[in-house]
Amino acid sequence: MLLKNSARFSHRLSNIFQPVSVIPKDAEIKRQDITSKSQRLMLELGIIKQASPGCFHFLPLGVKALEKLTNLVDEEMKRIGGQKIIFPTLTNSKLWEISGRLETVSSELFKIKDRHDHGYILSPTHEEAASSLIASLSPISYKQLPLRLYQITNKYRDEIKPRFGLMRGKQFLMKDMYCFDVDTTAAKQNYDQICNSYDNIFKKIGIDFIKVLGSSGTMGGELSHEYHYKADIGEDKILTCPKCSYSANTEISGEKQCPKCGNQSIEISFGIEVGHTFLLGDKYSKPFKATYLSSNGKPEVLQMGSYGLGLSRILAAAVEVLSSEQEIRWPPSLAPYNVIILPPKRGSKEEQHLKDSNAVESLYARIEEISSLKNNVLIDDRIGLTIGKRFLDAKRNGYPYIIALGKKITQDPPLYEIVNLDKNEQLYLSENSLLDYIQTHASSSSSSGEASAISI
Template sequence: MCGIHRLSRIFQPITAVPKNTNLTHKDFMSKSQRLMLELGIIHQAIPGCFHFLPLGVKALEKVINIVDEEMKSIGGQKVIFPTLVKTELWEKSGRINALGPELISLKDRHDHNYILGPTHEETASYLLSTLAPMSYKKFPLLLYQITSKFRDEMKPRFGLIRGREFLMKDMYSFDLNEKEAMKTYNTVIQSYNRIFERIGVHFVKVNGSSGAMGGNLSHEYHYPAEIGDDKIFICHQCDHKTNTELIKEDACPKCGESKNITRSTAIEVAHSFFFGDKYAKPLNANYLDKNTKPHALQMGSYGIGVSRILGAALECLSLEQELRWPDSIAPYNVAIIPPKKGSKEAKLTEQLGENLYRSLESHLPDLKYNILLDDRDSLTIGRRLLDCRRTGIRYIVVLNKMSCENPPIFELNDIVENKQLYLGKNEIITYIKDNGNVLHLARSMV
């Protein structure tokens, strides 16, 4: 779509989710899921799998752009591993039974066994093992991808938060020794902090459980939320943060504090692991030292739930009847609503909406591709304003009687701050520049 983005041309089927279906059961339907379905952000294909509609794709691409920028800034090289993974690789790593029924298994016509990759530690290690052993001079090596993953959830629920197919960023680091591997690990962790700071939703980084992934060091990133499956422990005395899976006692394991602590539910949105040679050794991922002697590589793994971030962020920020996006990943940040067709104001402000659109793009370059003209002029302003509010567009500019004046005055609705202001064009530009996060938006070209 080029030029002006017009709402009438966007595929956004706004519907009401039927109340008499199992989909609305309180144990499976979250606030974010219901709103994303009702407002045409996603559409369910089968339980646990969703169509991403244009607004959902636009938001998803903004998350991807942030992740790509940060991964490449630390030397990450983007690859794409096959979705089909030989079962044999998981047998070699010893992980085939750890995930068990969560794995989606299949056979091809030659009776070969495969799984649909839920994660790719074995695949990344196997890739290096199939090459001639690489010189120590080629490391550290950081390979990452952003692809669909598959897990056969027994009870998929809460929309994008716990599905059977989901989009994940997974990075795999390879180093010569543990000391160098820990340097890489900390570098990636710092980039994760920047990613979540840029997205702009409050997050908590905690010590994590390695679980079926293995390894002896792990960190998790969480969005605190009532529907979260995880429980996190925060000691306000010494700032120790951890997943409660790692502690059984009521007191802080670091300083012994028992009163000034918080336990809360949260949604995990990212996880990092240091494995050592857990995967490299059985899969023969080696390097050659100065004397051309082979050694097993030291490996780290770093995942971000790209599609889960959408659902989790909306779950944290949204109202019961209105979506709320962080500015950085909102499909659109500004909507312009011209008068209803046939009205007196429509005749007097014929090109004003488009002129304002282009002026905002010109003066606030990061708003390019992030402004929407609601040209459904057969509908009342009130109806269009409601739709834009519910979709979560932060700044909604309405053209009304005052817009017929010279110079024109516009009604600016800041949905996040719950403000309604009457401003001239230059004042709108200044207000958005000063109050929004538009200078740091993750741009989408769609």
């Protein structure tokens, strides 16, 4: 039998928990509440499942995509000397009183009390916690600086109206980094380096993005940048000047003319914010008394920066930007699986032709030998279904490379059908040519994105 040894494969479609569903027009969940195609597709294709308004279960395919994004971020943070830590989810309310933010953003905070009537916050961000940690060790030596601490954890915000699925929820996964420097010059140099690192992350993801001047808002500080994916459902308005390439959120520069060169022929587009960086100065370090011991032996207040990436939002925004209304599309860097193999239907002449061979097992193993595709190959072992039906399913799920063992597999030499969704290309190749094709195309697209950046 064609898949007689398939039990040894960990990546078989029949083993994946993927509760696929279609939301009918008269569904209990009103379709008007599903306000983005990414939300609908991720729900229908069993990538996420709503638990309550603004909160979602991540199912296996969603987790696998999120792990790819997390690994990509971890690699880049380690490259620039970031040290990974985990702050407590519960932050003592007194810390937010010290910073003054307990009142200014009170309506967005989840506040709880323990049995001793002590107040806590389910943290939406950790500037206070980071400053408090460093202050408890102060003064640290200038030789320990710059200090770059980051985490990837769930955050919580009491959204008045959660919408767009993962893009605006009550619980979300965020990467946040807190950096401490000796003075404003060093802090600005650090800021520029980390912004460049964020540029690298978005280029590796592989979707065109735009970096703009942003508002510091309740975070405070003297400089702020936002990273956006352009999309019609974006909640931010972005001003771009084609004359001098200036870009900014209209919150800080209006919509009439370019504040840099005065050009009135500006472009206004909508963006989904997926990253935000802040040069905070001593806004948090000073009230918390977070200091360092300078080279002259005197304690000085630390300068601070905060750098956030909305990982669950990036995932949804990527799907939103790339997908059609009916079919999901992933950037290769985040696709749960990059290659799916479709064996012949049970009882077909193609299966009979291959019954004494290990064509599927051999192909699977050889593709997995490609370093960038290790753990990224899936077999659709539902051989009771036609290849055509499974192909449509694979296409709707957005697997970048679909390989079918169809009618031409009986030829001499046998030919495999491969469809490259990104290039909308269909080819019939021998096994060696197929492997060369995947090696060339899949490896390059999954290891280094081809995104372009528009920035100020």
